[in-house]
Amino acid sequence: MKNGVSxxxxxxxxxxxxAYCGFYSEPVxxxxxxxxxxALLTELHRYELQDPIRTVYLGGGSPTCLGRQYxxxxxxxxxAQAPEAEEFTVEANPGQVDADLLTALRRAGVNRLSIGAQSxxxxxxxxxxxxxxxxxTKQAVHHARAAGFENISLDLIFAIPNSTMSSWxxxxxxxLSHDVQHxxxxxxxxxxGTALQSAIAVGEIVSIDEETDRQMYDIGIETLAQAxxxxxxxxxxxxxxxxxxxxLRYWANEPFIGIGPSAASFYRGRRTTNIADVRAYVxxxxxxxxxxxxxxxxxEIQVACETAVLNLRRMxxxxxxxxxxQTGYDAAELFAGEIEExxxxxxxxxxxxxxxxxxxxxxxxxxxxxxxxxV
Amino acid sequence: xxxxxxRNFSIVAHIDHGKSTLADRFLQLTGAVxxxxxxxxxxxxxxxxxxxxITIKASAVTMKYVHEGKEYMLNLIDTPGHVDFHYEVxxxxxxxxxxxxxxxxxQGVEAQTVANAYLATExxxxxxxxxxxxxxxxxxxxVVAEEIEHVLGIRKNxxxxxxxxxxxxxxxxxxxxxxxxxPPADKANEPPxxxxxxxxxxxxxxxxxxxxxxxxxxxxxxxxxxMRSGRTYTISELGKFTPEMTSVDALGVGEVGYVIxxxxxxxxxxxGDTITDDAAPAATALPGYVPPxxxxxxxxxxxxxxxxxxxxxxxxKLTLNDASFSFVPQSSPALGFGFRCGFLGLLHMEIIQERxxxxxxxxxxxxxxxxxxxxxxxxxxxxxxxxxxxxxxPQKIAELREPFVRLEIITTNESIGPLMKLAESRRCKLVKTxxxxxxxxxxxxxxxxxxxVYDFYDVLKGISHGYATMDYEFLAFExxxxxxxxILVNKTAVDALSIIVHRDKAAERGRRMIIRLRKAIPRHQFxxxxxxxxxxxxxxxxxxxxxxKDVTAKLYGGDVTRKMKVLKRQKEGKKRMKSIGSxxxxxxxxxxxxxxxx
Ligand SMILES: Nc1nc2c(ncn2[C@@H]2O[C@H](COP(=O)(O)OP(=O)(O)OP(=O)(O)O)[C@@H](O)[C@H]2O)c(=O)[nH]1
Ligand SMILES: [Mg+2]
Numbered sequence: 001m002k003n004g005v006s007x008x009x010x011x012x013x014x015x016x017x018x019a020y021c022g023f024y025s026e027p028v029x030x031x032x033x034x035x036x037x038x039a040l041l042t043e044l045h046r047y048e049l050q051d052p053i054r055t056v057y058l059g060g061g062s063p064t065c066l067g068r069q070y071x072x073x074x075x076x077x078x079x080a081q082a083p084e085a086e087e088f089t090v091e092a093n094p095g096q097v098d099a100d101l102l103t104a105l106r107r108a109g110v111n112r113l114s115i116g117a118q119s120x121x122x123x124x125x126x127x128x129x130x131x132x133x134x135x136x137t138k139q140a141v142h143h144a145r146a147a148g149f150e151n152i153s154l155d156l157i158f159a160i161p162n163s164t165m166s167s168w169x170x171x172x173x174x175x176l177s178h179d180v181q182h183x184x185x186x187x188x189x190x191x192x193g194t195a196l197q198s199a200i201a202v203g204e205i206v207s208i209d210e211e212t213d214r215q216m217y218d219i220g221i222e223t224l225a226q227a228x229x230x231x232x233x234x235x236x237x238x239x240x241x242x243x244x245x246x247x248l249r250y251w252a253n254e255p256f257i258g259i260g261p262s263a264a265s266f267y268r269g270r271r272t273t274n275i276a277d278v279r280a281y282v283x284x285x286x287x288x289x290x291x292x293x294x295x296x297x298x299x300e301i302q303v304a305c306e307t308a309v310l311n312l313r314r315m316x317x318x319x320x321x322x323x324x325x326q327t328g329y330d331a332a333e334l335f336a337g338e339i340e341e342x343x344x345x346x347x348x349x350x351x352x353x354x355x356x357x358x359x360x361x362x363x364x365x366x367x368x369x370x371x372x373x374x375v
Numbered sequence: 376x377x378x379x380x381x382r383n384f385s386i387v388a389h390i391d392h393g394k395s396t397l398a399d400r401f402l403q404l405t406g407a408v409x410x411x412x413x414x415x416x417x418x419x420x421x422x423x424x425x426x427x428x429i430t431i432k433a434s435a436v437t438m439k440y441v442h443e444g445k446e447y448m449l450n451l452i453d454t455p456g457h458v459d460f461h462y463e464v465x466x467x468x469x470x471x472x473x474x475x476x477x478x479x480x481x482q483g484v485e486a487q488t489v490a491n492a493y494l495a496t497e498x499x500x501x502x503x504x505x506x507x508x509x510x511x512x513x514x515x516x517x518v519v520a521e522e523i524e525h526v527l528g529i530r531k532n533x534x535x536x537x538x539x540x541x542x543x544x545x546x547x548x549x550x551x552x553x554x555x556x557x558p559p560a561d562k563a564n565e566p567p568x569x570x571x572x573x574x575x576x577x578x579x580x581x582x583x584x585x586x587x588x589x590x591x592x593x594x595x596x597x598x599x600x601x602m603r604s605g606r607t608y609t610i611s612e613l614g615k616f617t618p619e620m621t622s623v624d625a626l627g628v629g630e631v632g633y634v635i636x637x638x639x640x641x642x643x644x645x646x647g648d649t650i651t652d653d654a655a656p657a658a659t660a661l662p663g664y665v666p667p668x669x670x671x672x673x674x675x676x677x678x679x680x681x682x683x684x685x686x687x688x689x690x691x692k693l694t695l696n697d698a699s700f701s702f703v704p705q706s707s708p709a710l711g712f713g714f715r716c717g718f719l720g721l722l723h724m725e726i727i728q729e730r731x732x733x734x735x736x737x738x739x740x741x742x743x744x745x746x747x748x749x750x751x752x753x754x755x756x757x758x759x760x761x762x763x764x765x766x767x768x769p770q771k772i773a774e775l776r777e778p779f780v781r782l783e784i785i786t787t788n789e790s791i792g793p794l795m796k797l798a799e800s801r802r803c804k805l806v807k808t809x810x811x812x813x814x815x816x817x818x819x820x821x822x823x824x825x826x827x828v829y830d831f832y833d834v835l836k837g838i839s840h841g842y843a844t845m846d847y848e849f850l851a852f853e854x855x856x857x858x859x860x861x862i863l864v865n866k867t868a869v870d871a872l873s874i875i876v877h878r879d880k881a882a883e884r885g886r887r888m889i890i891r892l893r894k895a896i897p898r899h900q901f902x903x904x905x906x907x908x909x910x911x912x913x914x915x916x917x918x919x920x921x922x923x924k925d926v927t928a929k930l931y932g933g934d935v936t937r938k939m940k941v942l943k944r945q946k947e948g949k950k951r952m953k954s955i956g957s958x959x960x961x962x963x964x965x966x967x968x969x970x971x972x973x
Contacts, residue, residue: 008932186928214923235928250932264933271936294936306939313930345900345957364900365926366942371949373942 004052005267006249007082009040009074010260011060012278015096019129019199020157022191024262024276025061036260036278037070039285041077043259046290047267051255053082055246057089062116064096072104079109087245089114089153094140095132102140102147112151112244113144114184120174121167124160129195134174141178151242153182158216159208160188161200168216169223176227181242185220186235187213214363221362234313234362251314253307253326270297301375304329308372313365317356331355338371378561378629382552383450383587385433385467387495388477389487389844390456393507395419395430397477397539398453404546405438405449407617418453418618423726430455431726433463433573435470435585435631437615442553449552450587450631456487458846459720462667462699463573464491466646468498469664470572470587470631473556475548476527477505480514480536484522484811486785486846492527501556502527504534505548510541522811559589559629567591568657569626569634569650571601574641576695580612582638583620585631586650589661592627598653599636602660603645607653608636641698667699668849669717670778671724671744671828672761674705674871675731676713678738678951683712689735690714693727700727707764709869709955710740715762718744721828740953740962742871743969746825749776749852764870766859769910776852777875778824781806784835785817786843793838794818801826802877822847823855825876829969860885862892862968863906863913865958872968881909888968889917895964898922903958 013028013036014021056078063071079088089112090105102113117137119125125133137154144152154175158168175183190197190207199205208216221231229237233251236244249256257265262276275281275291284291298306304327311318323331332339332355339355342348347361347368361368386394395416402408402417418434419425430453438449452467454460468474474495478488495502504523506516520531535551537544573585586593593599593613600607612635614622626632638644647663677686690702700723705715718724724744731739747761751774760766766775782803786794798805803822810816827847835843858881862872872892876884885907892905896919903919930938952959 006932010933187924187926189928210923217924234926234930247931250930250935256932258933262933264936266932266935273933273936296936306935309939309942310930310935347900363924363926364922366945367900367922367925370942370945373939373946 003254004054004084005049006055006057006246006254006256007044007053007078007085008246008256008258008263009044009056009058009063009078010258010263011058011063011066011074012036012261012276013061013065015062015065015093015131016129017195019127019196020188020191020194022189022194023061026278028065033066033070035282037066037074039282040074040259042285043290044078044081044257046285047257049081049257052084054085055087055089055249056082056085057091057246058110059089059091059114062093062096063091064093064101068101068104071101072108075105075108075110085109087112087151089244089246091116092140092144093130093132094136097140097143099143099146102143102149106147106149111149112153113149114153114155114182115140115144117154117175118157119160119163120171121163124157124163124167124171127160127162128157138178141180151182152178152180153184153244154178154180156183156185156220157188158185158220159213161196161205161207163208163216165212165216165219169219172220172223176223182236182238182244183224183229184236185217185224187217217363230315232315234365248314251310253303253310269303270295272296300328301334303327304331304334305373305375308335309369312355312357312369312372315356317354320353320355334375335372342368342371377563378559380446381448381450381558381629382473382556383452383471383559383629383631384473384475384552384556385452385454385464385471385495385500386475386477387454387464387468387491388456388507389479389482389485389491390429392456392477392479392482392485392488393539394456394477395453397475397505397507397537397545398436398451400539400542400545401438401449401451401549402436402618404542404549405440407436407438423729429457431457431460432575433467434618435467435573435616436618437631438617440549440553442550447553448630449549452631454491456491457720457722458487458490459670459718459723461490461494461848462664462719465494465498466572466664468495468500469662470570471498471500472559473552474498474500474502475505475552476502476523476529477507477539478519478523480506480508480516480519481511483515483519483815484526484785486783486844489526489783489785489817490846490848502529503548503551503555504529506534506536507539509536510538510543518812522815526809526811526817561628562590563592563628565590566655566657567593567599567650567652568661569593570661571644571646571648571650574644574646574698576641580635582635582641582644584634584636584638584644584650586626586634587631588626588628590628590657591652592625593634593650594625599634599650600653600656601644602649602651602656603663604643604648606643608638610634610636641695646698667719669699669701670720670746670824670849671718672715672747673718673724673744674707674710674713674715674742674762675702676707676710676740676742676871676953678740678953680711682737685735685737686714686739689731689737690716692734693730697727699723705762707870709867710742710871710953713740717761738951740951740965742965743874743967744829745874746778746828748778748857748875750774751776763859763873763875766875774854775857775875777855777857779850779853780822780824780827780847781850782820782822782827782845782847783817784820784843784845785811785815786835786839788814788816790839790843791816791818794835794843797831797834797838798822801831803827821850823877824849858909860888861908862888863904863908864892864896864960865903865956866906867956868908869955869960871965874968882907882914885909886915889915891967892964893917893919895967896958896960899958901957 014025224237261281264273273294433454454464524531568590569586615632649660651657701717702714750758803820806819856878889905905917907915952961
């Protein structure tokens with residue numbers, strides 16, 4: 001594997017669960033953090049990686065709620081395993097990071113910080129049930145800079161119930177004022193089984209209508225472009241050269257290993273998913289056999305379809321030549337009917353060896369992508 | 376040998392009153408089936424029969440029974456109770472001298488009880504009244520006996536109270552079959568005349584004819600002739616159902632059995648035809664049957680046009696074992712090439728649909744079922760139209776006629792009010808009312824088939840809390856004030872969505888149709904107008920808004936497997952849609968025009 005692998009580490013703990021979050025996490029004090037950190041490292045060693053780790057991403061949950069001692073222990077161990085990593089991201093929850101911790105992280109080799117700001121409107125942050133406030137976010141960015149981080153990303157969410165076009169614009173403007181290198185702007189997604197979803201289902205909360213959601217998305221793209229953030233994926237924007245390498249590798253369908261409860265891997269042609277339960281995960285790792293909830297070796301065609309779907313999320317789209325090298329298929333041939341249909345409808349364009357979504361297709365990309373999901 | 380030892384009888388009843396269960400007990404008591412091989416509703420052999428717990432096809436079985444030291448041959452035919460399969464009951468009755476009319480002791484006389492009693496009387500069968508399920512706590516054998524006497528004219532003290540489940544009274548009933556039902560007429564010395572009352576097609580042996588000998592006998596290797604078609608064959612096998620097929624050398628007068636004679640296709644035999652000897656034939660054929668009338672029609676189109684040959688092969692296979700289902704090629708400007716199919720009723724349609732899906736791998740788009748209409752053109756021609764799209768231009772129509780039926784409903788007193796209202800809203804005219812008992816009543820209506828064939832029964836069940844039952848019988852085509860409603864999707868008329876309705880209801884119905892279509896057709900990238908037109912005039916409009924947002928906000932490594940599944944499902948959904956212009960219309964949309972939304 002000449003390109004090496006990426007490493008994702010999932011910390012399944014949160015101080016408390018956000019109303020909208022569909023990721024697997026548990027309250028932090030309920031489990032033995034020490035056991036988990038040990039298990040994470042044991043799992044990583046089990047891989048006996050021959051390939052260099054190119055990127056590391058420590059996410060969750062919220063890694064920063066591990067507390068300084070265990071977080072640093074984990075980060076240092078990961079850094080030692082990935083001496084050649086060009087990017088090492090840690091997700092940081094505002095309110096859980098101070099100047100000291102950030103300085104220590106930076107020193108340990110973390111070179112990218114992804115701050116879960118979500119919104120710069122106080123009522124919206126509160127609505128989302130985050131444990132922080134807008135002031136915490138500002139502090140976090142400030143301390144990160146001071147600690148020497150030169151690659152900072154802010155996560156923003158739009159189409160939050162009760163938000164308005166003007167609150168979204170304000171939130172965007174506040175984010176821009178920090179002049180960070182990267183911004184992810186996600187439309188709020190209703191995940192099954194979340195508190196927010198049930199509140200909406202019973203009519204306690206009204207979701208933002210589709211048209212407004214679309215307009216918010218469009219305004220986001222425009223505003224960010226004007227401020228010098230190029231869109232490189234459906235929800236991701238960066239100053240030139242600061243695109244997230246770790247995530248770019250996902251969309252290129254490059255191999256990655258994911259460790260921790262609920263984490264997925266795509267390694268040596270196999271897709272696996274760990275069990276989403278801390279105790280079961282730890283027991284499995286300690287017993288020498290990670291508990292998987294899903295394991296499959298996708299066939300060649302399946303890989304080609306996955307690659308196409310993932311590639312199309314990038315503004316770069318499918319690079320026909322690269323696609324052929326990677327999957328063995330000519331995408332233009334394999335998806336000829338689908339391409340033709342969507343090209344006619346103005347949702348795809350084929351030019352200079354690439355197949356790309358058109359600007360108007362971004363907001364409705366799944367309609368196009370679904371047709372590439374199987375042949 | 377004579378015919379004294381033979382008894383031929385059908386078991387007839389309303390749905391679920393226990394015919395097949397009673398047949399089980401007979402099979403057991405006569406030792407035709409050993410305890411070990413016994414299973415519930417033994418004669419319901421088809422997968423669909425077992426899954427749905429209903430009888431779809433009549434089956435015959437021959438049993439031996441010793442009564443007072445003499446061995447009898449009993450030929451039983453178990454029949455289906457559902458209204459769609461009445462013709463199976465008539466056929467069975469024509470092969471018998473007697474009928475057991477079974478009535479559930481907890482339900483009483485119901486619509487198909489009455490209908491089947493008529494059929495038995497018409498067929499000249501001797502009827503024994505049987506009150507079943509007396510083991511149930513809710514059983515009211517005395518009340519039910521009163522009803523039977525009052526409605527069907529069978530004396531209440533002559534009814535048999537039994538439990539087909541526990542076996543109570545079944546032995547006595549067997550004795551009564553021997554002592555009370557007449558033996559077949561002894562015409563042993565006449566030329567053979569065997570009535571074909573049913574048939575099925577076996578992959579290896581070809582057509583198997585179920586016969587009842589009314590005169591003479593048949594032997595293996597005999598040269599026979601089918602009197603109506605004139606075709607001749609040589610008998611290769613004769614046999615009886617015991618219940619498995621057991622071959623015999625000869626079938627004598629009065630007996631029931633099967634004939635195999637190297638007949639290739641079901642289409643080569645007409646049910647109701649007479650088998651006779653080719654060299655010394657009977658003078659006249661036995662009276663045959665009126666072929667069953669197809670009540671509803673629906674178009675089937677392959678989801679993908681290239682699947683047309685596959686669909687045709689699938690239908691060919693289905694008609695092999697069901698001659699009452701028909702299909703003819705059909706083409707629609709909107710939907711391409713497909714088939715117009717005719718069915719005996721909605722249950723029959725459902726069964727065909729299910730077999731089509733189960734036994735074949737082809738996606739189909741089906742239009743809403745319709746009844747057939749009669750058109751008198753201005754040039755004086757009378758035409759049958761069983762697809763709304765085939766209706767000529769209004770200027771060319773002198774008269775439009777729709778099918779009317781005699782509708783019988785049996786229900787409880789409390790539901791009469793709501794039932795009257797329902798009937799009125801469905802253009803039904805009350806003909807007569809008859810009290811079965813102080814609490815139950817039978818109402819007879821003259822009703823337009825189109826109003827009662829789709830959802831009427833469900834609505835009826837609802838307003839009567841499950842108590843009402845209904846039965847109907849075709850009367851005639853009669854003039855009606857009918858119009859065609861056309862639906863335009865994105866400004867294009869979609870012929871497969873057209874329906875014919877009474878003028879008074881047209882506007883309202885059209886409006887409801889597009890509201891339902893608006894929900895059934897997925898949103899597209901563009902806005903889609905839906906319009907209702909009557910006689911070329913647009914009378915209502917709805918709009919399907921364009922979708923504006925459909926994109927997964929976050930998709931990273933861990934989400935790939937799950938997301939791919941979701942996307943695939945989205946694509947699968949597209950397969951069962953028909954594109955009309957640039958609009959994709961799903962299967963449910965075609966069906967949604969049907970539901971009248973009471
Ligand atoms: N308690 C009780 N249940 C019975 C009796 N006879 C039949 N049943 C039940 O009634 C239901 C219908 O019985 P079937 O024998 O299938 O009725 P059927 O008349 O053949 O029905 P169709 O062929 O669909 O018209 C089954 O659940 C039987 O078990 C009986 O004597 N007592
Ligand atoms: Mg039955």
